[in-house]
Amino acid sequence: MGNVKVFVxxxxxxxxxxxxxxxxxEHLKGVQDPQHxxxxxxxxxxxxxxxxxxxxxPRNMVLVWRLVAVEENVRIQLTFDERFGLxxxxxxxxxxxxxxxxxxxDGTILGRWCGSSTVPGKQISKGNQIRIRFVSxxxxxxxxxxxxHYSLTMPQHTEAVSPSALTPSxxxxxxxxxxxxxxxxxxxxxxxxEPDRWQLDLEDLYRPTWHILGKAFTLGxxxxxxxxxxxxxxxxxxxxxxxxxxxxxxxxxxRTDLIYWPSCLLVKRCGGNxxxxxxxxxxxxxxxxKITKKYHEVLQLKPRIGxxxxxxSLIDVHLEHxxxxxxxxxxxTEG
Numbered sequence: 001m002g003n004v005k006v007f008v009x010x011x012x013x014x015x016x017x018x019x020x021x022x023x024x025x026e027h028l029k030g031v032q033d034p035q036h037x038x039x040x041x042x043x044x045x046x047x048x049x050x051x052x053x054x055x056x057x058p059r060n061m062v063l064v065w066r067l068v069a070v071e072e073n074v075r076i077q078l079t080f081d082e083r084f085g086l087x088x089x090x091x092x093x094x095x096x097x098x099x100x101x102x103x104x105x106d107g108t109i110l111g112r113w114c115g116s117s118t119v120p121g122k123q124i125s126k127g128n129q130i131r132i133r134f135v136s137x138x139x140x141x142x143x144x145x146x147x148x149h150y151s152l153t154m155p156q157h158t159e160a161v162s163p164s165a166l167t168p169s170x171x172x173x174x175x176x177x178x179x180x181x182x183x184x185x186x187x188x189x190x191x192x193x194e195p196d197r198w199q200l201d202l203e204d205l206y207r208p209t210w211h212i213l214g215k216a217f218t219l220g221x222x223x224x225x226x227x228x229x230x231x232x233x234x235x236x237x238x239x240x241x242x243x244x245x246x247x248x249x250x251x252x253x254x255r256t257d258l259i260y261w262p263s264c265l266l267v268k269r270c271g272g273n274x275x276x277x278x279x280x281x282x283x284x285x286x287x288x289x290k291i292t293k294k295y296h297e298v299l300q301l302k303p304r305i306g307x308x309x310x311x312x313s314l315i316d317v318h319l320e321h322x323x324x325x326x327x328x329x330x331x332x333t334e335g
Contacts, residue, residue, distance in 0.1 A: 037064040037131075042076060042150060050099070050134055050145030054083050057097075057145040060138045066104065067150055069128035074152045076130045078123040081147035085116035087140050096139070099146050102131040116142070124153065168193055168310070173259065173303065177250065181263040186299060189261055193301075193310060205299070205314055239276060240286035242268040242322045249298065249317060259301040259310075260317070267294075267319050274327035281329035290324035 040048070048065050050057040067076050078101060087097035094100075094114035101110040105127045113120045123130070132148060168176055183189040190198045190205070247267055249260040270286045277284030295316040302311045 036062050037066055039066045039068060041070060042067050042152065043070045045149065045151045047081075047147055047149045048132065049081075049147035052145065053147050054144030056141050056143040057086075057136055059136055059141050061134065061136045063134045065132045067125075067130050067132070069152060072128045073155065074128055075155055076125040076128065077151050077153045078130065078132070079149045079151070080120045080122075081149065082119055083144045084113075084119045084146050085142050085144050086114040086146065087136075087142050088115045097136040097142065099132065099134045099148075102133065103127075104129045104131050113146075173257070177259045177263065180259050180261055180301065183261070186261070189299070190312075193312070201312060205312060235276065239272045240270060240274050240325045240327045241272055242288075242325055243271045245269040245271065247319070252319065253317060257303075261299040261301070265296055265298070265317075265319065268321040268323070270322045270325035272325075277327040279327070279329050283330040284327040285330045286325055287328055288322035288324065289326045290322070292321050292323055293318050294321050295319075 040046070051061070051063075052058065069076055086094075086099065089095065094112050096114070098112050098114040100112035101123050102108065103110055103126050110123050111120060134146070168179070171179065179192075180189060183192065186205070187198075187202060190202050194201045244266045245268075246264045248264050250256050250258070250263070253260075270288045272286055274284035274286055296319055297314055297316055300313050300315045302313075304311055
């Protein structure tokens, strides 16, 4: 029988080699032997990386680093370098070459990564220690490997970085509101709230519904004829005029019993100064002279009776927009 050729990056692993890889993988499960572990005292920023990074790492390796912060009341944050590439997973599982992060206090595996399609996200320790393990088997090494930058952070930053680490059902409404606000997309939020049925909830959320559409408004400009008109117009635009403001929906609608996503929206509100006020008074103030109501579609989360989950619905919220503004004497409501 002729020799079987194996090509890196593609092809099928011969059966006899795959059997050896399986046995090798079983041998590597749960490697926490102190002889493999290197303790690094963390007092400032630093990094660890696979051997020969950013080039091809060696085969048949087990390396373990335990990072220990000097002070017990701080946490360790890990940030992966954008250059990341290990052997690809099999059936979406990192079986052969991988890097994993473990929480030493309870043995929880925070994550295991391989391949090169995505760069792992930031990880933060629960205490002042964190463990990193790198395993490569005897086949198919890749490049560039990995590099992890570590830094120190205070405990209060942990919740904001990883809202998915919080369990919705155990949080008071105000803390849940903070966790919800940290998500970037609706899908991430629904995954967090309903990990077992998020796809169904997402489909239900976007079923067609009839709702009132608010009328759009635009800020008109006068035609510009000469430079003096242009200067006057520019002063007007940056004086007492409608401009974008960010408002908190819970505060704006006075509904602290509900959660909205997004938690803040942009509205047009009067802003700027009245340095060129033409009225004969001691002090001028900028007030709206034309107000419209505009509808915004948002996701509303409402606690169910009995505390069993959240009712989710798309609703229209009615927000006030200022279309025109003017300077009037302070205390006056005319305009």
